[in-house]
Amino acid sequence: MRNGLPAAFLFSLLLISACAVKLDGLPGDPAQLKAEPRLFCPGDPITVSWDARNMPRDESHCSVFGDAYSTAPSCATASECPSDGRCVDGYCCPSDFPPGVAQVCPNHDGCYPPFAITVTADTLTLSPPVNGENEALADSRTVTPEASTRFTATLITDGETYDMSVATEMLQLSPPSTRDFDFPFVCNGATPGWQSIDLDREYGWRERRYASDSVQVITATNTSGHAIQLRTSDPAVGPITLGAGESTDAFNGRPRGEWFASLSPTDPAFGLTPRCDATHISDPWPDLQVSVRLECTEPESD
Known part of the structure; x- marks a missing residue:
């Protein structure tokens, strides 16, 4: 600034x-x-x-560039702009931005x-x-x-x-930490299923890296109370079938990407088929959960 x-x-x-x-x-x-x-x-x-x-943006904001830019003047060449301006993408823009003004040229929406x-x-x-x-x-x-x-x-x-x-x-170097990944039962229209988890996305839309390279999964445990199938967006791993309380090291490494869980066809609860309609869900399948143990890799010595 x-x-x-x-x-x-x-x-x-x-x-x-x-x-x-x-x-x-x-x-x-x-x-x-x-x-x-x-x-x-x-x-x-x-x-x-x-x-x-x-x-x-708004044209009224362009006055911060000076009276000659009280609107966002369009242009084809620099000769159509104020003497201190240049033509950028069809709009006049100051060659030198005044102090305290966003360093962005006007456009069809005006100025910041x-x-x-x-x-x-x-x-x-x-x-x-x-x-x-x-x-x-x-x-x-x-x-x-x-x-x-x-x-x-x-x-x-x-x-x-x-x-x-x-x-x-x-996270601390020891002991390992745990994180619970929840997969609530949902109806996608008339189709029953479970909501996935995208670790590297927040608010459902914005990318945000979940873990550094030093953070490693060392085991994933099915804590649902039902047999499940677990997979991630990595096509090289899964799906892995886990009984209630069963653990796996198949997902070891940095926790990343999207995780998916579903009820295993071998689980007794799978025999009951939910009905999804606009106002009511009948006989829903259970929510699912996986507990993941994480640890920090030891830093390399110089």
Whole structure:
């Protein structure tokens, strides 16, 4: 972020009538905060990133470039633009961006609003700090936390304050940790089945790496109370049939991708066929669960 009077003036405008809104990780949110991997071991790096490119553009915002850009002027050549401008993808764009303005040219939707974003962590200090950043719409920092860490971001724009947070968890070298993967019974229209788990995706749509390379599955145990078939998106593994309480090392390695569980045809509950309709589910199959043991690989010595 470059310092200057225009940036300070724009930031003061952002503070007027600001009220807090907590973002819920929806695709339409004006900004996103991400920290990955979600699970890590001592010494592993974490990358925290922000992306405010979903803020709504508008022609009224183009005035931050100067009076000549009070609208988003279209162009075919640079000669049609203000003297300090150039023609980029059919729209006039300043050759030098004023301090405190997003470094993005206008387009058919107009310009981004003035904004300021701050990112902090509860166990460490980002370097360089992200404090009132008002030029980089999207960027990142890489850190090496010494403990589980929550990252928090605040975006101020158009009289609104948006709060975001995301947590990462550090596993210990020993003893192994456990995570329960739940596969609830669902009806997909008239078809009964179980909801899968995509470890490297959150909110059902956004990619976020689940685990660092140091985090390893050492065993997966069927804790459903029923015989199941378990597989992942790795075509080289599975499906594996597991009786109630039975374990397998077939899925050892870094936990990743999509996991699928289904009732084994050998289980007595499979003989009862659910009926799915628009308002009622009759004779549902049981929800399924797998408990996965995770450990950190020993760091390599120098």
